[in-house]
Amino acid sequence: MERIAEGEYAVMEVLWDEAPLTAADVAARVPEHRGWSLATVKTMLSRLLAKGVLAHEEDGRRYLYRPAIRREDYVAEESGRLIDRMFGGRVPALVAQLAARDKLTPADIAEIEKLLKELKS
Amino acid sequence: MERIAEGEYAVMEVLWDEAPLTAADVAARVPEHRGWSLATVKTMLSRLLAKGVLAHEEDGRRYLYRPAIRREDYVAEESGRLIDRMFGGRVPALVAQLAARDKLTPADIAEIEKLLKELKS
């Protein structure tokens, strides 16, 4: 699966959230802090199409865009990549790191423990 | 802290593992599957210096390179970035994803549970 750049990912998020959408609709839904023009969003859409991670169908003389890959799949791939690179593929090393940095609230801990308990059953 | 590109990260790993080293030493220790020439490694070293994530001291007419940032700090930043982008900052969502993908072995689960238990005490 093709890599998706940081900015492109913001466009994917819009379409994972709601699809199909026209280019203008996507532009309207991209987080404002990006400050992108419609032209920029159209460039992103073209590149994502070229990468095969988006599909489009014609609607008159416009396109309706929709994701061609599932968000979970992409997220899984990226997380796997990071865990491999930075933690030697060891998930516990990642968790230990988060713990050492106080990234785990008591609620997080409880939730994760619950998840793991269910996994074992 | 400046972003470190994928290839550059491989160079940082060498120096986090052992420092200080000369450019030639670094090149010799970079994973062979990269297939980099010495010139390429030198380019990486210059760029990492420019980014301020490496430091160098003179040793005769050579340089000895050493990391200027701690590995844990960089890893923490990158993991945080990923968790924010892909899981809305929610660590349990990441763990759930890993679980759903069968990325957690029973040993991993046990290890993480142990970690969390200690956290609470």
Add this chain to the structure above:
DNA sequence: CAGGCAGAATTACATGTGTAATCGACAGGG
């Protein structure tokens, strides 16, 4: 002392990415 080798510095070049502007086609309103 001269020539070559070892180092860093400089330059090179293709591809990816962020961020558009411009172009060409066409549909709908006046």
Add this chain to the structure above:
DNA sequence: CCCTGTCGATTACACATGTAATTCTGCCTG
């Protein structure tokens, strides 16, 4: 029926990155 606004397509351009080659400079060896 023509003008204008709207679409996608094409082109633009700067900076990052992967991957070097070339240049400059000085030390060592013969």
